[in-house]
Amino acid sequence: MTLETAVTSPQDTFPTARHRLWVAVATPAHSNVGEPLTYLCDHELSPGTLVRVPLGRREVLGVVWDAPEEGEPPMPEGVKARAITGVLEGVAPLSASWRRLAAFTARYYQRALGEVALAALPPQLRDLTPEQMARRVKRSTKAAGAVAADAAALPHEHSVTLSAEQLHATAQIAGESGPFLLYGSTGSGKTEVYLHSVQQALAASPSAQALVMVPEINLTPQLEERFLQRFAPIYGAAAVVSMHSGMTPAQRLKSWLAAHTGEARIVLGTRMAVFASMPHLALIVVDEEHDASYKQQEGARYSARDLAVWRAREQHAKVILGSATPSLETWHASRPPTPEDPQGGRYLRLNMPSRIGSAELPRVRIVDMGQQPRAAVFSPPLLQAITERVERGEQCLVLLNRRGFAPVLHCKECGWKSDCPHCSAHQVFHKIDRTLRCHHCGFTQRVPHACPACGNVDIAPIGRGTEQLEEQLAALLRNVITPERRAARVARIDADTTKAKGALEEQLAAVHNGEIDVLVGTQMVAKGHDFRRITLVAAVQPDGALFSSDFRAPERLFALLMQAAGRAGRDAQYIASQGGEPPEMWIQTWHPEHSLYMALRQHDYPRFASEQLQERADAGMPPFAHQALVRADARTQEAAQAFLKAVSSAAHEAQLPGLAHVYLFPPVPMAVQRIANVERAQMLVESTHRGALQHFLAAWQGVLHAERAHHKAVIRWLVDVDPQGI
Structure with a gap:
């Protein structure tokens, strides 16, 4: 990992600063700024400590990172490292396991370390000064004490009787190490298995924590209600918190602090919750694990489901993946042993084919x-x-x-369609407010009274x-x-x-x-x-x-x-x-x-x-092959494809590590090739060996940065590992 310095003039460096620190700050992968950055402090700080540091003309949040394994490199001649400007007192350092999760995510998904680490923290944490943070922690501690006192008087909820299939599943989860695929039909009672497994995990240790993820925000209210009904009488209402992007910044910070301090025993959330700081994590549940919403589509394009499996193994926790229609990758990974395949998959499949009670499948x-x-x-x-x-x-x-009302408006006289002027897509007709809206760039305009091309007043919707x-x-x-x-x-x-x-x-x-x-x-x-x-x-x-x-x-x-x-x-x-x-x-x-x-x-x-x-x-497709997409956004389609062709040729010329086991397809336009007046092209990279693909992508980063300097029309590029759409 490259080490860089936050350069400044000599007078910006505190004379008492003696200790060199490595600090992860938010810099995007395509910026070509290596990480972590080097800063100075007048005393030692533990890795994981949250600090405020100068970056250019700004002051930003950073995370003190572990020193490089190869030892401290010498400072370049004539370069001065700047001093940190503050420490967020009262917030315990992020654990080593959390730092390993962030580092693995950045490495596997080909992103900058600081970009991943800082994006995983609540937004409000980045804006608070050390003094404001100290006051916030003090208020949270007082509130936690009051809630804990009230919770002690709450009655315990009666236990729920499990069906035979639920009993078998919970017994295997308790007795095996996993990972587990809970394959249950809709209405088979998978949520009750989650509840029971969480209850067992928390009862096994006074500090144990559980993470339960759902694919979409709209599923969290009913899940939170069920978990509060079950666990609030035992551990108090403050022991159950939610984390998702629909919460206010203050709410997200409060939930994050509760999980970080161990006050929250159960965290419910969407894909972002996989990065919750939970030092005593014992169980992870990924409900509807097949859902594509678990794959982030902006920034670091991580799969929360796959990271949940990795995190559970790394923290010696159990993980349950639940679905009535598992992803084919998970289904293949949970295949039982056969004479032809005595090893089987690495997951344990738990079957629950029957609905609760006498309910029938439709x-x-x-x-x-x-x-x-x-x-x-x-x-x-x-x-x-x-x-x-x-x-x-x-x-x-x-x-x-x-x-919408219809996917497109159409003129039968001249063939005009309600195309978006900024995208290679149609504007959707919304009758309720008489607008045409592009669902890609958001451009909105009123429905014309007549065809803009020929003046025909008989324009009609197509589709539904x-x-x-x-x-x-x-x-x-x-x-x-x-x-x-x-x-x-x-x-x-x-x-x-x-x-x-x-x-x-x-x-x-x-x-x-x-x-x-x-x-x-x-x-x-x-x-x-x-x-x-x-x-x-x-x-x-x-x-x-x-x-x-x-x-x-x-x-x-x-x-x-x-x-x-x-x-x-x-x-x-x-x-x-x-x-x-x-x-x-x-x-x-x-x-x-x-x-x-x-x-x-x-x-x-x-x-x-x-x-x-x-x-x-x-066809040699996942899960029997591993893929990555390299996408280029440029001012013209020709420029985007020229960049991708250049990085492909450069990779072959340099004979990058892993290239012998990797196939680079020719670049092509994306399905929606223009969005907001930006042309987009993509190139598929495929290999039957995950390790070879990873080695190649890591070595390719330098080539991508170098070629970007020669293609001025390219706006940005990105790498999407394990893409969900091609």
Whole structure:
């Protein structure tokens, strides 16, 4: 690791400063600033200490890092190192295990150390002065003491009776070292296994901590409620904290301090929580581990799921990956031993195929749209089924993973389309506020009264989004009456309807309270939610992913549909009270014989996974190969591709380590090649050996920096290791 100095004039150096420190500060990988930086202090500071340091003309937060293993290099002649400006007193140094996590993340995902380490800390920590931080810690300590005193008087919650499958799973988790894949069907009670395992881990040690992650922010409120009900009577409400980007900076800092000091025994959060400072970590749970949201798509593009597995092993903690539709990488890693493969996978697979109680998995019904009336949005059989459910007082969920009213506006006279002027994508028509919005760059404008190209006033929407679906369904069900003698109510939940603070919670509460009869939504309502009265789920336009250029598209579609189906029929008692009509999942498709739908009809994930893994093995794709994407953003597409061609040629000329086991594909434009007037190109790097790929990428960093200096039109470049989309 390269060591650099924060250069200054001699008078900026304190005369009493004697000790040299290595400090990680936030510098992006493409800046070519080596790390950690060298500073001076008048006394020794332990690695992990948070300090304020000068960087250029700014003062920034830094983390004192471990000295280089090769010893202290001599200072360059004529260079003076600057002194730190302050220490954040009252905050214990970040542990060695946390520093190893940050260092591994930076190394594996080809990012700068300080960029990863500082991004993992709460934003408010970067802005507070040492004096402000001392006051904040003092207030937190007082509040913790008061909460602990109140918690001592709280009664303990009664234990929950586990099913036979849950008992078997929890016993194996307690008795084995893992890692574990908890493969359970939707409604099988995976959350109760998480709760029980957390309870066992915390009971084993008075200081033990547990981390529980979910893929999306909207899943944290209901999870927090369940964990507080279970653990607040035992450890106090302050023992359970959340961490996600939807919290205010002050809330995030408070939760981080509680975890860092050990006051918080349980941390619930999204992918960012994998970096929570938890010195006594004993258990990590990754719920819905297959979800692509665990992969960060900006900055350091880490996979929180994979880091959770690495962190658990490094800190001698246990890790549980849970899903009804595991990622193919995890499924392959948990394969049981066979005569052909006596070793098997490195994960232990725990099966929970049955739903809790007598609840049934929904019956999957495939509708061939080629046999339905032309241009029908809802086939007559599906519309009839929804009508009957609503008339009985049951709820339905209609899934369409595209928000807005229509994907594009179109002029039939001249062929004009509502293209974004800044991106190679269409602007989506939103009827509710009469706007055209680009979902890539955010550009918004009013809908024109006539075609901007030819003046034709007859411009029409093409395709459908959730907004249009909600409107059409409300019209189709306008004469349907519920048992309460009121008209059927249709509502929509997507990113557009949940922008306001508290809007999602309010809408979900309306669904749970029975105020909504038919819910139209995107993937954000298709997973994790425990809707007790939904008995029918319908996917109206799922075919697009069947023939996508992204080899992961079928896997994601199967997971989305199976997770959506899992929202139906979760309450066996409610189904019985309604007459016992089994729950249903309807799929409208133009390809009813596709093998994906055939496997889905039987809820047969193993069959689907087996077919997909065989295809990937034949094609040499993950998990049988390892990939990285190198992306270049430039002012022109030619400049972006020229840069990628140059770094590829330079790598071959230099015969970089690992190159013999690595294949560099030619550069190509990205699927959406222009965003916000920036052209984007990418180049795939692939190897059957993960170690060879890592060695090559590490050696390639210098080439990328050197070639960047010769390509002035290139704005930035980045490396995405284990990409989730190609």
